[in-house]
Structure formats: C-alpha cells, structure tokens
Amino acid sequence: MGLSILPALSICMSQVKKISNEIWMLYKRFVMTFAFTVLFLPLLAFAECYDGMHTKQTENLQNILTSMPIEDRQDLECLFRYLMADGDFAYALFGDKPIAFSDFYVDLELGFFFNQSTLNSFATIYKGWLVWQKYKSSFPSNSFILMDYVSVDYKLIGFVLYHKQKVQALYDKHQPLMSIVFQDVDRIATVICSPTLEHLKLEYDKHLYHQALGLLLGYDATNAKRFRDKFELIDALMIGPFALEGLNVKTTETILLNLQDKKSIDSQYSNFRELKIPDIIRQLNNLSDNLKVINLSLRDETLSPIKIPKYMAFEGDQEVIARQKAYDKIRDRLIKIYFSENFLEIILSRLQS
Structure with a gap:
C-alpha cells in the first residue's frame, strides 16, 4: 500500500515544482523590482545625497577662497x-x-x-x-x-x-x-x-588635570601617569631656582630639604596637592634616569619641513613603537600636502x- 503511494507522490511534487517555477517566472521581474526599490534605492539615494553634500561643501569652500582677498x-x-x-x-x-x-x-x-x-x-x-x-x-x-x-x-x-x-x-x-x-x-x-592655569580656578587636584590631559593627548594609562609625573616634577622644580641637569641624589636631597618650607608659586591659586620631599626625590631620580623624549618616527627628519612629534616615555616602550609606525605611515602624505599648490584648500x- 505504502509503495503504491510513492509514484503518485512523486508526480504530485513534480507538478508543484513546475507550478512554482511558472509562478516565479511570471512574477520574477516584479519581485526583483520590488527588492531593488526597497533595498537598493535608499542606499543609492543616500550615496547621491552624500555626494551632493560633499560637492556643495567643495563649491562653498571654493567660493569663499575665491572671494577672499589675496x-x-x-x-x-x-x-x-x-x-x-x-x-x-x-x-x-x-x-x-x-x-x-x-x-x-x-x-x-x-x-x-x-x-x-x-x-x-x-x-x-x-x-x-x-x-x-x-x-x-x-x-x-x-x-x-x-x-x-x-x-x-x-x-x-x-x-x-x-x-x-x-x-x-x-x-x-x-x-x-x-x-x-x-x-x-x-x-x-x-x-x-x-x-x-594660574588664573583658572580648579576644583580638583591639578595633577588629575595633567593625568586626564595625558590620556587625551593619546598616551595609554601607564604613560599618562608618566606625563603626570613630569608635571609634578615641574612643580617641584618651581619651588626653588635649580635645574634637573647635573644634580646627583645627594645634591638634590640637600636642596629640597633646604626648601622644605617653601610653597609652590601655583599653590596660591588653587588647592594643589603639595608633594612630600621623599616623593619629589624619588620622582626626580626616576624621571631623570628613565624618562626620555623620543621621536614619534623611525625615519630621519633631515630636510623635512614637518617637525616630528615628541613623546615622553621609556625607550623601547611598546606604545611608542606602535605610534612611530602609525606616524610613519602618513608622513609621506603630510609632506606632499605641505608642498601642494592646493595646500590651503586641502x-x-x-x-x-
């Protein structure tokens, strides 16, 4: 009984498939048109709108530059x-x-x-x-x-x-x-x-500002802390008329101890955190020994009109290496722009x- 049904079922499926193909051929153009209208036309319209906005922006820029006195x-x-x-x-x-x-x-x-x-x-x-x-x-x-x-x-x-x-x-x-x-x-x-910053009333520790600023400048968390340390060092150096170069640990400690009761000239403007003398000495030595000003380029800047950005970090720092590679990728483009006849427009x- 079951075997006798199979040929009939096969014929039925064949007829259904044939009818489906006929329906698809009949309405295929309508379906494709509908899909194109719903899916692709909005994308094309957006692209045309974007191109139109860009063209209008370029025209406006050209008009401004043309009307501008030489x-x-x-x-x-x-x-x-x-x-x-x-x-x-x-x-x-x-x-x-x-x-x-x-x-x-x-x-x-x-x-x-x-x-x-x-x-x-x-x-x-x-x-x-x-x-x-x-x-x-x-x-x-x-x-x-x-x-x-x-x-x-x-x-x-x-x-x-x-x-x-x-x-x-x-x-x-x-x-x-x-x-x-x-x-x-x-x-x-x-x-x-x-x-x-002297006349800017800060409602927080000034060194938090330097840490946040370091992060905005593109430093990672570790190097942002070093960026902050650099400014803490600057504040320490502002306490007295001495420079970092040439000071050994003993001399540094002697000078700082003699100036222990003096306040930073910035402290009158805000509630800046006063560093403890041991902290200053530690940072002074650490920054002096390890923190370097490193070029953000692995290439020679000879004859280049564009200054290579500097970066305060430890030599060999992975973030520095990554930034050097990123900067070198666009350096040739920057120089071409610099010497372009359409420099201002670009x-x-x-x-x-």
Whole structure:
C-alpha cells in the first residue's frame, strides 16, 4: 500500500515544482523590482545625497577662497603651514592623534634670546590668527574642533585641534577621572584653551588635570601617569631656582630639604596637592634616569619641513613603537600636502570633513 503511494507522490511534487517555477517566472521581474526599490534605492539615494553634500561643501569652500582677498588667503596659508610644520597638529588632522596643542610664545623683554627670524615668524602667526577670526565661522566641522586663544599681553598665541569622536571615546573610557576634571565633554575645549592655569580656578587636584590631559593627548594609562609625573616634577622644580641637569641624589636631597618650607608659586591659586620631599626625590631620580623624549618616527627628519612629534616615555616602550609606525605611515602624505599648490584648500576641506 505504502509503495503504491510513492509514484503518485512523486508526480504530485513534480507538478508543484513546475507550478512554482511558472509562478516565479511570471512574477520574477516584479519581485526583483520590488527588492531593488526597497533595498537598493535608499542606499543609492543616500550615496547621491552624500555626494551632493560633499560637492556643495567643495563649491562653498571654493567660493569663499575665491572671494577672499589675496592678502588674507596668503596670511591664512602661512598660518596653517606653521601649524602643519608642528607635527602634533598634522598628526591630529590626518592621523590617529586625538588632540594636538600648538603654542607660539615670544617675550620681547627677553628679546636677546630671539633673532629677527623668530620675531618675524611670530608676527606672521599673529597676522594669520587675526585673519582666521574673520573666516573661521565659515568652516564648520562635524569631526574636528579647532580652538584658538591668546594671552592678554599677546605674548602667547595657541591653537588646540581635536577630533570630536576620538575625544568622546576617551572621555567615556576614562571615567570617573574625565568627569571629575572636566565635568562634561563639552567643557574640555574651554578648560584646555585657558592660556595659563594660574588664573583658572580648579576644583580638583591639578595633577588629575595633567593625568586626564595625558590620556587625551593619546598616551595609554601607564604613560599618562608618566606625563603626570613630569608635571609634578615641574612643580617641584618651581619651588626653588635649580635645574634637573647635573644634580646627583645627594645634591638634590640637600636642596629640597633646604626648601622644605617653601610653597609652590601655583599653590596660591588653587588647592594643589603639595608633594612630600621623599616623593619629589624619588620622582626626580626616576624621571631623570628613565624618562626620555623620543621621536614619534623611525625615519630621519633631515630636510623635512614637518617637525616630528615628541613623546615622553621609556625607550623601547611598546606604545611608542606602535605610534612611530602609525606616524610613519602618513608622513609621506603630510609632506606632499605641505608642498601642494592646493595646500590651503586641502587643510580647510579636511577640517570640514
């Protein structure tokens, strides 16, 4: 009985398959059209919209540059060439660095330390900074924030460039430290763009600020602690008129003990933590013996217009090696951009990306 059903069942399945194929052939074009409409057209529309936005942005940039007086354009180009020559700025704009600081300082009262070229460079940066104030609102960015600041006496002009998403990721990763120091991610720019910390009322230990700043600069937790130690050392050295070089342990201890009752000149502005003398001596010796300023490049910088960023770390540190390789990957590209005829357009376009 069961065997007699099999041929009939086979014929039935064959008929079902045949009917299914006929239905598929009949409605295949409709199904494919529907799938294309639902799945692919939105993607194509988004791509066209993105291309349109990019094209419009490029046209707007071209229009601004075309309408800009030649002198303004030249001043802006000079400013950004100085910033690009500072390796940190270039690495933050085109590489993996989350944030970069570029400070330009001159003290005319100590003018004998500077030659005419130095003063001319500062004047060029100042002119570029003035021009940038006129046009910076015309170049909004979704990815970057470029902040600038100047001291009251105009002896210091500084720029802070940071990548929003990378800084946000670091802010979220290093909690609660970041919240303690900055309170909110949107306050980072305000805090770090203060020309001097002496007049900035901090509601936390100043050295927590330096630790958070080290993390934002791209250091890992270990090297951020070393970055903080460096500033603790600077605070220690500010207690008395002595320098790190040439001091052995015995001399260092003698000087610090003699200055034990003196306060750091910064302490009057905030509740900065006072280091104990043994801590200062230990850090002084440790940093002097082990912490080095290392180039973030394994290549020779001879004849290169772009300064290689420096990094305070122990030699052979794995993070340093990784960063050296990452920086060298984009170094050729940075130099090509620096010498490009469309240099200013490339920089402003990247800032707007």
